[in-house]
Amino acid sequence: MTAIASSLTTLPAVLHQAGRVVAGAGCLLQLPELIAQWRPQRLLLVLGRHVTQDPGLLAVREALETAGTAVVALDPVPPEPVVADVEAALAAAQSAGPIDLVVGVGGGSAIDVAKALAVLLAHPVAVRALLTGTPVPGRGLPTVMVPTTAGTGAEATPNSILLVPEDALKIGIVSPHLLPDLVLLDPLLTRTLPPMVTAHTGIDALCHAIECYTSKKQNVFSDLYALEAIRLISRSLRRAFADGQDVAARQDMLLGSYYGGVCIATSSTTAVHALAYPLGGRYRVPHGLSNAMLLPAVMAFNRIGSEARFAAMARAMDLPVQGLSDLDAADAFVQALAQLNADLGITTRLRDLGVTEDDLDALVAGAAKVTRLLNNNPRPMGRDDMRALYAAVL
Numbered sequence: 477m478t479a480i481a482s483s484l485t486t487l488p489a490v491l492h493q494a495g496r497v498v499a500g501a502g503c504l505l506q507l508p509e510l511i512a513q514w515r516p517q518r519l520l521l522v523l524g525r526h527v528t529q530d531p532g533l534l535a536v537r538e539a540l541e542t543a544g545t546a547v548v549a550l551d552p553v554p555p556e557p558v559v560a561d562v563e564a565a566l567a568a569a570q571s572a573g574p575i576d577l578v579v580g581v582g583g584g585s586a587i588d589v590a591k592a593l594a595v596l597l598a599h600p601v602a603v604r605a606l607l608t609g610t611p612v613p614g615r616g617l618p619t620v621m622v623p624t625t626a627g628t629g630a631e632a633t634p635n636s637i638l639l640v641p642e643d644a645l646k647i648g649i650v651s652p653h654l655l656p657d658l659v660l661l662d663p664l665l666t667r668t669l670p671p672m673v674t675a676h677t678g679i680d681a682l683c684h685a686i687e688c689y690t691s692k693k694q695n696v697f698s699d700l701y702a703l704e705a706i707r708l709i710s711r712s713l714r715r716a717f718a719d720g721q722d723v724a725a726r727q728d729m730l731l732g733s734y735y736g737g738v739c740i741a742t743s744s745t746t747a748v749h750a751l752a753y754p755l756g757g758r759y760r761v762p763h764g765l766s767n768a769m770l771l772p773a774v775m776a777f778n779r780i781g782s783e784a785r786f787a788a789m790a791r792a793m794d795l796p797v798q799g800l801s802d803l804d805a806a807d808a809f810v811q812a813l814a815q816l817n818a819d820l821g822i823t824t825r826l827r828d829l830g831v832t833e834d835d836l837d838a839l840v841a842g843a844a845k846v847t848r849l850l851n852n853n854p855r856p857m858g859r860d861d862m863r864a865l866y867a868a869v870l
């Protein structure tokens with residue numbers, strides 16, 4: 477077994493973190509006391525579509541209003557929010573009177589919109605300007621983020637990703653000013669996620685950890701969070717999928733997803749996400765499913781030259797690899813990823829989603845544009861390699 481190469485070459489390393497993180501079953505109910513430091517008179521609630529009637533959330537709203545905090549709830553944020561959605565939400569929020577605090581409760585879409593609104597409500601800058609390179613002028617209103625899915629890790633990142641339909645592009649506003657002041661990780665909010673959503677989003681979170689651990693931009697902090705995310709997700713994703721009410725498994729998944737987000741904030745994903753993007757854009761394949769289909773094939777490619785890191789991930793997954801060479805342990809890791817997909821009933825063939833051989837060139841052309849991620853891939857990946865990887869999962 478080879479020791480992992482020292483990460484000293486990547487120092488100075490940066491760790492981006494939310495101001496405060498509270499985790500535990502039922503912690504959403506502590507929200508009124510946790511936000512008391514800001515003495516909010518009027519709070520903006522930015523919700524995802526499926527959480528508006530959550531009993532915990534309704535109880536918190538009632539407690540806030542009883543305590544004298546007005547709650548302004550916007551229309552739920554749609555999946556894949558576009559710039560116009562943010563502009564409409566901003567206008568609605570501004571018409572409600574002065575806001576002191578923004579609370580986002582939902583999946584990645586609601587959280588990303590909440591992050592953007594907190595800045596837009598505090599500074600005279602247009603969202604389109606932020607998307608075209610104007611720097612975020614400073615911290616926005618105080619923010620609280622409460623994820624209700626375990627996948628994107630958006631609550632841990634300094635990014636707000638929005639779709640610009642006229643360019644058919646997703647663009648990120650990225651600034652440390654977007655990091656939340658407070659994050660609540662309450663697994664009770666994720667119990668109603670259907671099994672397939674649990675599977676797809678859970679593999680997305682696993683991808684964040686695996687890709688960041690093997691990214692050229694890995695650092696000492698993301699290594700720590702990535703290995704723990706791999707450990708938590710690999711031990712609990714099957715349980716959360718099989719029984720959504722398993723709160724201990726849901727808690728592991730929510731922590732693993734948050735840790736994956738911490739990794740993304742510094743170390744970036746790599747070729748799995750790069751090759752997944754055109755599948756989302758052209759064929760509307762859900763983000764987590766695209767990543768899941770590509771993960772074993774891309775990791776089989778990437779393991780060559782990074783065997784020691786792959787062996788470390790195999791150990792984090794608690795695979796029986798003691799005494800094996802790093803290459804054999806890396807092989808076991810890749811096989812375990814394929815087995816995880818099979819156990820979760822994840823479609824493994826692009827053909828099943830309507831993709832044909834004739835589409836491969838367009839997919840390669842789309843992926844090749846995602847140089848921001850491809851440049852972080854541990855093994856250089858050319859167009860022929862990408863074509864072979866798509867073909868392998870066709």
Ligand SMILES: [Fe+2]
Nearest residue numbers: 628680749763
């Ligand atoms: Fe992702």
